[in-house]
Amino acid sequence: MGEEATLHFRPEGAYVGDVIPFAHEGVVWLYYLLDGRDPAVDEEGLRRTGMPWAAVTTTDFVHFEDRGVVLPSGGPDAEDFDCYTGSVVTGDDGTLHLFYTGHNPRVRSADGDLQIVCHATSDGDPARWTRHPEWSFGALPGHLPEDWRDPFVHRPDPDGPWQMLLAARRDSGPDRRRGVVATLTSDDLVTWRPDAPVWDPRRFITQECPDVFRMGEHWYLVYSEFSDAFQTRYRIASSPEGPWLAPADDTVEGRAFYAAKTVEHDGRRYVIGWIATREHESDSGGWQWAGDMAVLETGQRPDGSLTFDLPHQTVALFPEAVEVSLAPVDGADATPGAGARTRNSVWLGPETPARALITAELEIAPGTQACALLLRASEDSGYEIRLEPQRGRMVFDRWPRTRTGGEQWQIQGDVPHAVELERFADLAPGRHTVRVLLDGSLCTAVLDGSVSMSARMYDHPSGRVGLSVTDGEVSLERLEVRCSAPDAARRTSP
Template structure:
């Protein structure tokens, strides 16, 4: 039996780390850090995958190799960016690091390195003489993730995840800036954003969209998450939207590229140690793409691209056997579960109409026939959030009371959500151990799913009433 193509890209040789997207002539070139997770890694290179349709991915393999000797300054080639100058030459800026090359503080140096391509990014020529380290006032071990863009002043600006040498240990992070006329000689300028809030702001990027400027970054101080700020100028002041996260804990280091007036974010869904839901989060995972929609007030909402959803063309709703109609539990809990199990890869789309005062409702994914075990995408109007829960939760002993009922969901996996009475649409794109869950096309939560590998689809309501209006299940053709 033929199997459908995978929904999410992951290379055969390892895992996708930070993605460096670059769009040209309608094609997305997705450079990424290849994490081999080897016991004795031979450095971290850049690899590249391309896509024209956001559905089909062509793995182009090695793009930027690591340094050729043990003492190369770029034993590890970490995150950066790609731009093309007015002469058509492509410039690649990346973080060069070698664990054995250390600064005055004893920590491995991080420096900005430069490479160019004159053959359409097929190969790159490194220019070690252009390497730039942290100047006085900045920690030399945090000088990474260079992002280069053309500023309205006509010059090239280069942003960095950096840290001041002075100040509170956890709050020295800044988005440092260099400026240049020729992409070769750089001068230090004032930081573009200096919040004194985080350890550092990783993978910063700036772009303009319909009169708004956006600063996107990832942080691991308050939470592991990708956030954004808004301004009317690239010089700020930068404003925090009410909901400033793009996704949850499992989708990290997202950066964007635009095509035909649309903007797409490319991040990775993290893996967990031991492939267990309770396993520690690991760096790197599987590529996942979300499209941003700009709202009238300039804020951004996130959802899978329509092209991805449209690739699920085979209707299997009838085979699922899930009852539509009212579901009521005014003072308790009620659920309805499909007659048959879900396939390993699917797009489920469910429309519900909730009555005012309903406390909780949501989807059951890969659940048992009675709905008592599996994953729970729980919507909580009273708390204004969407969370991922599971049952059974972790147990610390054999007694009933030793189930961890005081850990009400996988704490890192929740998103703020507006849940007014009326109709709501729930989309679940699942492929094996990965899921992207979306509410009303505006709030998305990505996650790995390990402990429950099969099961049924269900819906539930707690302390309220809803009507199941639509249930659709589609698959990709093999």
């Protein structure tokens, strides 16, 4: 039985954690950690419910079939009470191999919880798995046993051995700089031998969810770090062994989009992660682990750096354009339009639906300090995607910000924007395009088809679209709001 779904998959009554994509016979399996946020604990204060893998399948990243739980928790006494992140590959004989992180808070080392690599196989059905506990193994000497996770298995050379990358930590050195992408190799996907680490930056606590792929002449290492910022980042190399070099902007997204991994489908590369929820469904609430599934499509610049955009299939779901006209607010000089010049002005248009695709095409004059696409706004409140050419960044902001007291001045005016939601951007004078996908509380903005930034918008569920300019001149060439087709983005259950 089908039901209308959001553009971002989330299971009924639960949340999407780390996504593990796997392309199989023309279908993309999006395994994910199913987070039920069950608060129940036992007499020792430990969780009663372990973490399982669930899955959805898709062929276009806009229609999903919910496959439910495919790898349940091993139970309260098992080494894989929690089934954490891993990967899935097809062996030479057609057997499917699922590698994952096993964890049980009831089983501890002297220093903390243990993490181990676990293994399951299937004779061809990606939803049916047989565990092989005899193939499990923990951290090798020289590594901390409580950080040995997220096995990513691939074959850099079709004629060579398999390679397993792991988010690991050395057992010595500065505590917050021990992170290493540990490497093992195998000829049969069962017996593994240690190899030199693929990457040892000595910079992070660890590099979660490693993922390696090739596009053209370049290799890419994607990982998520939580030392300096909770962000998914990437490195570029000319071979799968490195050396891994940072592009000018090494981030995939902002704070809200995390634990992203990639998959190739129909000749295109997609990045799939989750957009975090916030506590109490409030704009000022702390970021939480897990949320809604989110997909970006990658492209490649001539220098090898990557672009990140909304998938072309998502854009195609919005065929119905809504005519937009803007009216000046509080003495603005003119109504913006093609060729109109503006300075220190605000305009507002119509109410926007909860689900919409908004496109603004702007011509930014030299010396302009800032301009912004306003979202769910009134004359003095709402959200904005602000371009700041002088600082070379795109930021997410909201007004009013969090209040610190009852007085008029007791508001977070000293916070210039949502500081964890900023993206480096080349905003040279000239033409720029901002495209924003709104889907309930979810928002993803893409600048010039290459720089993506996701956010949550809880406190203002409705409002108007608009434009603002600060200390400069901007010509609004186009402002378009598109609504989704009535039958778009449907989810089905077996």
